[in-house]
Amino acid sequence: MSMGHNTAGPLLAGRALVKAHGRTEALRGASVELRAGEILAVTGASGSGKSTLVHCLSGIVRPDAGSVTYAGERLEELPEKRLSELRRTEFGVVFQFGQLIPELTALDNVALPLMLAGTGRAEARAAAGEWLERFGVRGQAESRPGELSGGQAQRAALARALVTGPRVVFADEPTGALDSLASEQVMSALVHTAREAGTAVLLITHDAQVAAYADREVQLRDGAVASLEVTA
Amino acid sequence: MSTRHILLGLLASGPSHGYDLKRRHDERFPQARPLAYGQAYTTLQRLVRDGLAEIEGTDSDGGPERTMYRATDDGTRELARWAGEIAPPAPFVTNEIFAKVVVSILSGGDPAAYLRAQRTAHMERMRELTVVKSASGADLATVLSADFALNHLDADLRWMTTTAARLTTLTAEVDTA
Numbered sequence: 001m002s003m004g005h006n007t008a009g010p011l012l013a014g015r016a017l018v019k020a021h022g023r024t025e026a027l028r029g030a031s032v033e034l035r036a037g038e039i040l041a042v043t044g045a046s047g048s049g050k051s052t053l054v055h056c057l058s059g060i061v062r063p064d065a066g067s068v069t070y071a072g073e074r075l076e077e078l079p080e081k082r083l084s085e086l087r088r089t090e091f092g093v094v095f096q097f098g099q100l101i102p103e104l105t106a107l108d109n110v111a112l113p114l115m116l117a118g119t120g121r122a123e124a125r126a127a128a129g130e131w132l133e134r135f136g137v138r139g140q141a142e143s144r145p146g147e148l149s150g151g152q153a154q155r156a157a158l159a160r161a162l163v164t165g166p167r168v169v170f171a172d173e174p175t176g177a178l179d180s181l182a183s184e185q186v187m188s189a190l191v192h193t194a195r196e197a198g199t200a201v202l203l204i205t206h207d208a209q210v211a212a213y214a215d216r217e218v219q220l221r222d223g224a225v226a227s228l229e230v231t232a
Numbered sequence: 233m234s235t236r237h238i239l240l241g242l243l244a245s246g247p248s249h250g251y252d253l254k255r256r257h258d259e260r261f262p263q264a265r266p267l268a269y270g271q272a273y274t275t276l277q278r279l280v281r282d283g284l285a286e287i288e289g290t291d292s293d294g295g296p297e298r299t300m301y302r303a304t305d306d307g308t309r310e311l312a313r314w315a316g317e318i319a320p321p322a323p324f325v326t327n328e329i330f331a332k333v334v335v336s337i338l339s340g341g342d343p344a345a346y347l348r349a350q351r352t353a354h355m356e357r358m359r360e361l362t363v364v365k366s367a368s369g370a371d372l373a374t375v376l377s378a379d380f381a382l383n384h385l386d387a388d389l390r391w392m393t394t395t396a397a398r399l400t401t402l403t404a405e406v407d408t409a
Contacts, residue, residue, distance in 0.1 A: 045393075188366050208389045209382055212358035213366075226348075 092161030151182030
C-alpha cells in the first residue's frame with residue numbers, strides 16, 4: 001500500500017549503524033530506509049535496539065559507526081545548530097507517554113512548538129486548535145494533561161508532533177500504555193492524518209496489531225535487521 | 233460453526249427465503265466463507281424436518297416463486313439455548329502452523345525459515361484487515377469480524393515469536409523424545 005510518489009529513493013536512511021551504551025552494543029550494523037510519506041513499523045523484542053535506532057535516525061544521539069542521511073544531508077557531518085534546526089522543523093517525536101507539559105492546557109502544549117519557532121501566540125493557538133480538531137480532541141483544548149484520558153493525551157501529543165508540519169514523525173511505542181480501543185483510535189488518527197499531510201512515520205512497536213497500520217515492517221533482532229519485508 | 237443455528241438466528245427477524253438468508257448471512261459474517269445457496273436450502277429442509285422451522289408460504293415478488301420459511305416456537309427456544317451455551321475451549325491443539333513446526337523439527341527441516349515466511353504472510357493479512365477495519369463507513373459487522381480475525385492472527389504471531397526464540401531448546405526436546 002505504499003504511495004505513488006515514494007519511488008524517488010529514501011527520505012531518511014540509516015546505514016550499518018553501530019551504537020553501544022557502555023559495554024552493551026544496542027545497534028550492530030542496522031540499516032533502515034524510510035521513504036517520503038511512508039509509514040514504517042520497526043518491531044522487535046525488548047532490548048533489540050528499537051529505541052536506540054530512533055535516537056540515531058532522529059539525530060538525538062550520534063552513532064559510533066555508520067551513517068544517517070536525511071534528504072541528502074549526512075547528519076553526522078552537520079554542526080549541532082543545523083541538527084537542532086532539523087529536529088525542530090523537519091522531525092516530530094512522540095513517546096509512549098506523551099510527555100505533555102502538565103502546567104499547560106492541551107491547546108498551549110500544541111501551540112508551544114510553533115511559538116518557539118517564532119509564530120505569534122494567537123496564530124499558534126489557532127493552528128493548534130485545528131490540529132486538535134484533526135485528532136478529535138478539540139473538546140479537550142482547555143484541559144490540562146492530568147485531566148485527559150491516556151488516549152486523549154496521546155492524540156494531543158500527536159497534534160503537537162505534527163503542528164510544525166514535519167516530514168518525519170518518530171513514534172516510539174505511542175500506544176504502549178493504552179488499552180486496545182484507545183490504541184485503535186490513536187493509530188487511526190495518526191495514520192489518517194499522516195497520509196493526509198504526506199508525513200512519513202517511523203513507528204516503533206512490539207504490538208503486531210499496531211504494526212499492521214504501517215505500509216511495511218522492519219524487524220530488529222540483537223541490534224540488526226532480522227528481516228526486511230517488501231510489500232506492494 | 234452451526235449453520236442451522238445461524239439460519240435460525242436470521243429467521244428471528246421474520247420469515248425469509250433461502251436466497252435472502254444466504255445474502256444476509258454473507259453480509260453479517262463478512263470475513264466468513266460465503267454460504268453456498270445449496271447449503272442454505274438443505275439446512276432449511278432439515279430445520280423443517282426437525283420441527284424448528286416451517287414453511288410460511290411462497291413469494292414470487294415479480295420473479296421466480298420462492299418458498300418462505302419461519303422459525304417455530306421450538307426453533308426459537310433451540311436458538312436461545314444454543315446462543316447461551318458455552319463453547320468449550322478447544323481441548324486439542326490441531327493448528328497447521330504448530331504441526332508444521334514440529335514436523336519440520338522431526339524431519340530436519342528449517343522451522344526458523346518457515347516461521348519467518350509465515351510471519352510475513354500473517355502480517356500482510358493483518359495489514360489488509362486493518363485497512364478494511366479502518367475504512368470510513370465500515371459497518372459494525374465488518375469491524376467485529378476484522379477484529380476477530382486480527383486478534384487470532386496476533387495470537388498466532390505471538391506463539392510464532394515465542395517459538396522462534398525457543399527453537400533451540402524445543403529442537404533438543406523433540407529430538408530426544
